[in-house]
Amino acid sequence: MLKRIFVLLVALSIGLPLAACGDPEIDVEFVVDGEVYDTRTFEAPDTLTGFPTPTLEDTYFLGWYHDEDYTERLDYEEDTFETDATLYARTLPYEGELLTPFTDEVELPDYEGKSFPEDGIGEVELQSCIDGDTTRFVGLGDSVRYLHMDAPETTGTVEPWGFEADDFVCEALEDADTIVLQHEPHPEYGLPDVHPQVGPTGSYGRHLAYVWADGRNLNLELVELGLGEASAALSMYAEEFRLAEHNAAMTGRHIHGETDPLFEQETQETTISSIRDDREGYMRTFVNVEGLITSVDGDNFTLLDETTGESINVYSPSVGGWRVTSGNRIRLEEVFVTEYFGTIQLTNLKEDYFEVLEEDVEIPED
Secondary structure: OOOEEEEEOOOOOOOEEOOOOOOOEEEEEEEEOOEEEEEEEEEOOOEEOOOOOEEEOOEEEEEEEOOOOOOOEOOOOOOOOOOOEEEEEEEEEOOOOOOOHHHHHOOOOOOOOOOHHHHOEEEEOEEEEEEOOEEEEOOOOOOEEEOOEEOOOOOOOOOOOHHHHHHHHHHHHHHOOOEEEEOOOOHHHOOOOOOOOOOOEOOOOOEEEEEEEOOEEHHHHHHHOOOOEEOOOOOOOHHHHHHHHHHHHHHOOHHHOOOOHHHHOOOEEOOHHHHHHOHHHHOOOEEEEEEEEEEEEOOEEEEEOOOOOOEEEEEOOOOOOOOOOOOOEEEEEEEEEEEEOOEEEEEOOOHHHEEEEEOOOOOOOO
16 A cells, blocks of 8 residues: 655646536546545536646656556646546656656657758757756757756856766767757747747757657656756646656655765865866865966956966856956865866856955966
8 A cells, every 4th residue: 555645736737628518517536556545526617727746655656547557648738528537646666766757658759851950850969068958969059958957057056966967968978879859849930839938049049959869858867867857837748847856856866855975075175286186086076275367258267376387267157257357366165176178177166255365466477
């Protein structure tokens, strides 16, 4: 017998139209593991809203079905009821290992002979990994931002489980025999009509896409693994994303409650030269360093070790410009050592951990 936590998440606001005939009241029973979990009465022709989403202990909830064999899943946009009905919960045991039932079942649409820029779907070639929800592919110019999900940050700031998401995506793409990109269909851009609010590019001009590696939707898989948050209300895969996040939260794993081992390490007091001399040893660690700003280029600046003459790039999109000024000798605390396209750098700068020790220091000549 499943232990039940009787918490109903009334998160679904999608309406299900009811046919206005027969009995003016329609009773819908929701059955979990052979027992009635909830019963709701609706008056035709009102709209059926607020379906229960059961939170079941150590159990994945995979949606409501019309039959006990789980062959016909409830369609929130198309299905109607004319008489009393029973819906059955499809479930899957969670035994400590994270599962990806929705990613396993969702099917890659036909892409043969099609072009991603022209047809909204097509095969591409990996150019370079950036982070858990952004990748560059050959011939597309700008990067591709993964649709309808957000992975933890690893560039301007470093968030727990961000590098776990980065590594998972990059490994999947590097090992894949076939990579396919898919736009959200959009009538304005010549694609099939599904959700007119979703276009092919985001606010930074990046392509927006589902990314499939050997037939697996990485956007959805990241959410199922607790390595990303879903934002898919307008998605063609909205129900899959919604339940994927619901189930991942139930496990309490990764972003849903676990401590990232990276954030358990102690911050090291060190120097720029030490970091450069032991690149692998310092990679993905938190450090405190001091140095002299010798040049500033947009969101990046060069920090000099005045003792040895060695320098390192620092990525600083969030720190006040008056602090990031050539000639300022500074101290940075709890910055993170990482690399960007093979170049070692410091990131994760925060206002409260950025101290100007001295201003207008003469910059040594090369």
